[in-house]
Amino acid sequence: MDLSKWNFKKNGPVNLDGQWELYDHQLLAPENFTRKSSVKPRLTGYIKLTSTRQNDKNNKFMEPKGVRTYRLVVKVKPSDKVFGLKLENVRTSNKLFVNGILRGFSGNPAEKNNGYHAGMIPYDTYFNIQGSRAEIIIQSANFGYPLKGTLYKICFGLQKNISFMTTTNSSIELAGTILMFLLAVYSLYVYAAWKKDKSFLYLGISFLSFAVDLLFNGEKLLVQLFPVIPFELECKIKKMAVILTIASLAWIIREFNKNILSKITVKAVNVISIVYVLVVLTVSYPVYMYLDLPKYIVITAFLIMIILKLTVMNIKDTCGSMNKKEAGLFLEAIICISICLVNNFLYELNLTSTKLVGSAALCGSMVLLFTILSNGFLNAYKNMEKMSGELIGMDKVKNEFIARTSYELKAPLYGIINITETIIKENSGYMKDENVKDIIILKDMALKLTNIVNDTLDITLLKNGQLKISICTVDVKVCASIVVESYKYILQKKNINIINNIREEVLVKADESRIQQVIFNLVGNAVKNMDKGTIKISCSRKGDMVYVSVEDTGPGIPEDKQHKVFMPYESLNPEGIGLGLYITKQLVELMKGEIYLDWSEKGRGSRFVFSLPVSKEKNDVYEENRKRNEEYFHSLSSTDYSDTVQGRKNEGTILIVDDEIFNVQTALNIFYREGYNILTALSGEEALKKVEDNKVDLVLLDVMMPGISGIDVCRKIREKYSLIELPILISTLKDVNYDLFLGFEAGANDFITKPFEEREITARVRTLIQLKKFMEDALKNEMAFLQAQIKPHFLYNTISTIISFCYTDGEKAAQLLTDFSRYLRLNFDIDNKMMLVPLRHELEMVDAYIKIGKVRFGDKVHIEYDVEHQIMGEKVPVLCIQPLVENAVKHGLLGKREGGTVYVSASKEKNTIHISVKDNGIGMNDEKLEELRNSEVYNNGVGFSNISRRIRKLQKGDIDIHSIEGKGTIVDMFIKSL
Numbered sequence: 001m002d003l004s005k006w007n008f009k010k011n012g013p014v015n016l017d018g019q020w021e022l023y024d025h026q027l028l029a030p031e032n033f034t035r036k037s038s039v040k041p042r043l044t045g046y047i048k049l050t051s052t053r054q055n056d057k058n059n060k061f062m063e064p065k066g067v068r069t070y071r072l073v074v075k076v077k078p079s080d081k082v083f084g085l086k087l088e089n090v091r092t093s094n095k096l097f098v099n100g101i102l103r104g105f106s107g108n109p110a111e112k113n114n115g116y117h118a119g120m121i122p123y124d125t126y127f128n129i130q131g132s133r134a135e136i137i138i139q140s141a142n143f144g145y146p147l148k149g150t151l152y153k154i155c156f157g158l159q160k161n162i163s164f165m166t167t168t169n170s171s172i173e174l175a176g177t178i179l180m181f182l183l184a185v186y187s188l189y190v191y192a193a194w195k196k197d198k199s200f201l202y203l204g205i206s207f208l209s210f211a212v213d214l215l216f217n218g219e220k221l222l223v224q225l226f227p228v229i230p231f232e233l234e235c236k237i238k239k240m241a242v243i244l245t246i247a248s249l250a251w252i253i254r255e256f257n258k259n260i261l262s263k264i265t266v267k268a269v270n271v272i273s274i275v276y277v278l279v280v281l282t283v284s285y286p287v288y289m290y291l292d293l294p295k296y297i298v299i300t301a302f303l304i305m306i307i308l309k310l311t312v313m314n315i316k317d318t319c320g321s322m323n324k325k326e327a328g329l330f331l332e333a334i335i336c337i338s339i340c341l342v343n344n345f346l347y348e349l350n351l352t353s354t355k356l357v358g359s360a361a362l363c364g365s366m367v368l369l370f371t372i373l374s375n376g377f378l379n380a381y382k383n384m385e386k387m388s389g390e391l392i393g394m395d396k397v398k399n400e401f402i403a404r405t406s407y408e409l410k411a412p413l414y415g416i417i418n419i420t421e422t423i424i425k426e427n428s429g430y431m432k433d434e435n436v437k438d439i440i441i442l443k444d445m446a447l448k449l450t451n452i453v454n455d456t457l458d459i460t461l462l463k464n465g466q467l468k469i470s471i472c473t474v475d476v477k478v479c480a481s482i483v484v485e486s487y488k489y490i491l492q493k494k495n496i497n498i499i500n501n502i503r504e505e506v507l508v509k510a511d512e513s514r515i516q517q518v519i520f521n522l523v524g525n526a527v528k529n530m531d532k533g534t535i536k537i538s539c540s541r542k543g544d545m546v547y548v549s550v551e552d553t554g555p556g557i558p559e560d561k562q563h564k565v566f567m568p569y570e571s572l573n574p575e576g577i578g579l580g581l582y583i584t585k586q587l588v589e590l591m592k593g594e595i596y597l598d599w600s601e602k603g604r605g606s607r608f609v610f611s612l613p614v615s616k617e618k619n620d621v622y623e624e625n626r627k628r629n630e631e632y633f634h635s636l637s638s639t640d641y642s643d644t645v646q647g648r649k650n651e652g653t654i655l656i657v658d659d660e661i662f663n664v665q666t667a668l669n670i671f672y673r674e675g676y677n678i679l680t681a682l683s684g685e686e687a688l689k690k691v692e693d694n695k696v697d698l699v700l701l702d703v704m705m706p707g708i709s710g711i712d713v714c715r716k717i718r719e720k721y722s723l724i725e726l727p728i729l730i731s732t733l734k735d736v737n738y739d740l741f742l743g744f745e746a747g748a749n750d751f752i753t754k755p756f757e758e759r760e761i762t763a764r765v766r767t768l769i770q771l772k773k774f775m776e777d778a779l780k781n782e783m784a785f786l787q788a789q790i791k792p793h794f795l796y797n798t799i800s801t802i803i804s805f806c807y808t809d810g811e812k813a814a815q816l817l818t819d820f821s822r823y824l825r826l827n828f829d830i831d832n833k834m835m836l837v838p839l840r841h842e843l844e845m846v847d848a849y850i851k852i853g854k855v856r857f858g859d860k861v862h863i864e865y866d867v868e869h870q871i872m873g874e875k876v877p878v879l880c881i882q883p884l885v886e887n888a889v890k891h892g893l894l895g896k897r898e899g900g901t902v903y904v905s906a907s908k909e910k911n912t913i914h915i916s917v918k919d920n921g922i923g924m925n926d927e928k929l930e931e932l933r934n935s936e937v938y939n940n941g942v943g944f945s946n947i948s949r950r951i952r953k954l955q956k957g958d959i960d961i962h963s964i965e966g967k968g969t970i971v972d973m974f975i976k977s978l
Helices: 159-193 199-215 221-225 231-256 263-282 285-316 324-348 356-387 389-430 433-464 476-490 512-528 559-564 580-590 619-640 661-673 684-693 710-718 737-746 758-787 792-808 810-828 839-860 882-893 926-934 944-955
Strands: 020-024 045-047 066-075 082-087 094-098 101-106 123-128 133-142 154-158 472-475 495-500 507-510 532-542 545-552 594-601 605-613 653-657 677-681 698-702 728-732 750-753 836-838 861-867 875-877 900-909 912-919 958-964 968-976
Touching: 082 094, 082 101, 082 133, 082 159, 094 123, 101 123, 123 159, 154 159, 159 199, 159 221, 159 356, 199 221, 199 231, 199 356, 231 263, 231 285, 231 324, 263 285, 285 324, 324 356, 389 433, 472 476, 472 512, 476 495, 476 512, 476 532, 476 545, 476 710, 476 737, 507 512, 507 605, 512 532, 512 545, 512 580, 512 605, 580 594, 580 605, 653 661, 653 684, 661 677, 661 758, 677 684, 684 698, 684 710, 698 710, 698 758, 710 728, 710 737, 728 758, 750 758, 836 839, 839 861, 839 875, 839 882, 839 900, 861 882, 875 944, 882 900, 882 912, 882 944, 882 968, 926 958, 944 958, 944 968
Parallel strands: 495 532, 653 677, 653 698, 698 728, 728 750, 861 900
Antiparallel strands: 020 045, 020 066, 066 133, 082 123, 082 154, 094 101, 094 133, 472 507, 532 545, 545 605, 594 605, 836 875, 900 912, 912 968, 958 968
16 A cells, blocks of 8 residues: 555545455464565455455455454655554454564454454554555454454554544543433432432433443443453443443333333333343353344334334324423434434444444434423423422522622632732832732732632542542651741741651652642641640651651640541631641542541640551662662763754753652753753752752752752752842642742742643743843943943053153062052953952952052052951952942042041951941042932942942842041941852
């Protein structure tokens, strides 16, 4: 089959309906088609897979039973793309080979007494094609299905198209199954509540039968999920589901309108159905499959009879208890059900390759039947309304209250969050700090309401068994630390102290986000019920369980309410809705632990304890495995994602930090495609070392990690790098408010939730790195500006002085030249991106400048130092002292005939460095001093306003100036220690 000109990307997959080579009564492997094979294949003929009748090359009919091999060679355009095959049902077992490699199988095709095993599970397989030729071989064996036709269609195409096709089919079938189950549950529930109307019972059975039929047909979702289901059992369930649908349909028609089917007819249908079910249960698959054709003929005749009767009744307007509209809808529903069953019948006999028509007809019938029932309920409701108006009115008020409450909780809540986020992001630069704080508070209040909504959602998921728990090895210490840190900020204005007594690493098997939620809820429960006191979090191990306790010194829980603390909607505090502890209990139990109230005494406090399974990996084994994983992963990443790749653009270097290799690999693949250089770290300690040893442009940092948490790593990075110098993007498993808050408090620039969405994470990373580069450019320009401030006349005067001394005092000229060269070196050796330098560097520049000045001005210039030796390495803004000393000399000391002295002192108090530059020169008047203090316009040099601006921006420091005319000037700088 030549597909070399077929555009798979544009035209999609192809049904392999070409002429296949057929080898009847032969099970041939790929090696049998090679020249070296001792077994030579005997060609029987050529067939199409969609053929309902299979003949050999002599046009003789071949029996469906037996073994056979099909072979097809497909020619494609050479490509490195991944191709796929979608194989549906090959009765009743098969193996698929592509280019000599076994790619899939269902059952075991073999001779009947030589290992034959039936199985008809659809499957996909994906592979690369080396060259332009794909040899496809299918082995099949059928010793059960007696009717004609063996194969359904086989689709061939690109992996993504085949995968999309399978996903679409599965999604439609799953949605239909869920819908049928929901309708069945609803119908049976209504029948249980109101047993007078048996139509809901039969509808429930019918919907349930349809749901089972959907699960065992098409993609066979249930068999895919549970492959251990025997083939024989699968077939029996399918056959019984169809006949049960017909039997229940007969009773539904009888209940809807007794004029359509008599009671005797319905009983006859039931007797035939029971006999058929008994036959299916007692005999084997090959036997009852002979009943398929007569079964579908009888069912078709039965449905045609009902349709004719309904048509006549509609024409004659003799619909009995139904009105004409309901009878018309009922007729349409029966027609839809008939179409569905006939479509299934044709599909079973290989007369059609799709069940979409039947599925659409089935959905239509469900809608029509429920429309009829809804009309019936509407009429019943109107009748009941006349007799019980007051009760209906109260029920209406209740429904309106629930609807309005839901609206109040959802619609405005999300509106507030979105509006406040927009205001903070877009307008915070134009608003006063007080207004921004108010908006942030408003957003926090909205987020608290969101927590209530989340609790409601959690309780719903818990009741439905839909809450997903991802069990992995989790460090309890890290989880508790994050909760304590978040509550410390929340309670900073309250007299409540939270102590984390978990000092060492404690590894358990749990969901890391849910265990954090459990601790947060327990601490929150204690906080709600106390105004002051202490909350302690402790941990101990007993056997295979780890016990975590949360103890408080609050008012305690009354004895008569202690047994209700874990019940829903039970709250000791009027501010809560009573879901926190209930959800906590459910979460702990889902993680295979237990929770209980250890003790509670009035006036003394309470202690809650929950247990979780200890991680079976001991700490040393866990650490050894973690290190081994790190080494293995780094060996792969260093090979496949090297930092320097020839011919690739360099968008910057990103450090990815996460203890889960899967998350690191996902982010690594995304960023590598974007042209970034990549570093990886699987622990906090490794991340800090990578930041220290490499030039990193951005850190993608996971919050929850064993050992040093992501929050602590963020804090340590911020001790050396500002928000703009090294952006940090934190990642969390879900949008947990306190995780995000702690991250931003620790110095994170932004956050993103896992699993990563490629467009979102690349956009956030690109924005942060661009901001960093813009800042670096600005710093470079700033540094160039600072270095350019060496005044030309200062250079000329100094050089002229050196020249003059060359004629009079060579030794002094040499010394002056040495000092001048030192001054220039200190100025120009500063990196363009380095805005902070050690205090020692600044003082050396001052010393070089003063020595030049002393040579030029003689005894008119003096300097004295009072600097603490231990702070010489502290970082200060570059050129923040020397320009002040220069100004003191030029505008202070040289204005006096006798000159004067500059006093430079530096000391450290707590986390603040105090630097003072004082002179006893001519000083300045109050008007000039006030103008200098209040000036918001930067002058053209490196003067007071420039230094003031840099100190305030770079290190959140402060600067002030005092002067008395005729006595001198003092400049005080207060710089935050890094």
